[in-house]
Amino acid sequence: MDVSLAKPLLIIVEDNIDFQELYGTIGEAAGYDVESILDGQQALDRLRLGPIPDLVLLDANLPFFSGDEVLVAARADDRWRNVPIYLITADVRVVQRHRSFNRRSLLADGLIEKGADAITELRELLAKYKPE
Numbered sequence: 001m002d003v004s005l006a007k008p009l010l011i012i013v014e015d016n017i018d019f020q021e022l023y024g025t026i027g028e029a030a031g032y033d034v035e036s037i038l039d040g041q042q043a044l045d046r047l048r049l050g051p052i053p054d055l056v057l058l059d060a061n062l063p064f065f066s067g068d069e070v071l072v073a074a075r076a077d078d079r080w081r082n083v084p085i086y087l088i089t090a091d092v093r094v095v096q097r098h099r100s101f102n103r104r105s106l107l108a109d110g111l112i113e114k115g116a117d118a119i120t121e122l123r124e125l126l127a128k129y130k131p132e
Contacts, residue, residue: 006033007031007032007033008031008032008033008053008054008055008129008130008131009032009033009034009035009051009052009053009054009055010027010032010033010034010035010053010054010055010056010057010126011034011035011036011037011046011053011055011056011057012024012027012034012035012036012037012056012057013037013038013039013040013042013043013056013057013058013059013062013067013070014036014037014038014057014059014088015038015039015059015061015062015063016059019059019088019114020036020038022119023057023088023122024036026119026122026123026126027126030123030126030127030130031130032054032055032126032130035053038063039062039063039064039065040062040063040064040065040066040067040069040070041063041064041065043058043062043065043070044065044069044070044073047070047073047074047077047080052079052080052083053083054083054084054129054130054131055083055084055085055086055125055126055129056074056083056084056085056086057086057088057112057122058070058071058085058086058087058088058108059087059088059089060087060088060089060091061089061091067087067089068107071085071087071107071108072107074107075107084109084129085107085108085109086108086109086110086111086112086125087108087110087111087112088111088112088113088114088118089111089112089113089114090113090114090115110125112125
């Protein structure tokens with residue numbers, strides 16, 4: 001019996017090192033391999049490379065290219081079209097925009113607001129997408 005020992009891959013696109021490390025620690029504790037990216041340009045460059053992740057946490061506000069621009073590029077690539085991508089933000093405007101649109105019209109699979117509930121939401125999200 002061939003059993004794969006590879007862990008699922010979580011990509012964190014976050015320009016704040018403290019948040020990046022926090023999310024990475026939570027991801028590793030949940031059994032993920034974690035790849036961290038600091039800005040929108042690096043994220044766009046990563047779209048062309050493999051492997052394809054199991055889950056992406058994407059900060060809405062990034063240097064060079066916004067989370068929305070990265071999201072549009074990811075959804076335009078057939079290999080990334082079905083990858084779960086969740087925006088993470090503390091920006092009230094992004095939260096309001098996300099809540100005001102029909103879910104099917106959004107390119108993101110969901111939104112995590114930075115704050116007190118973010119850790120619990122992140123743990124639940126990681127459990128939801130971790131392959132059996």
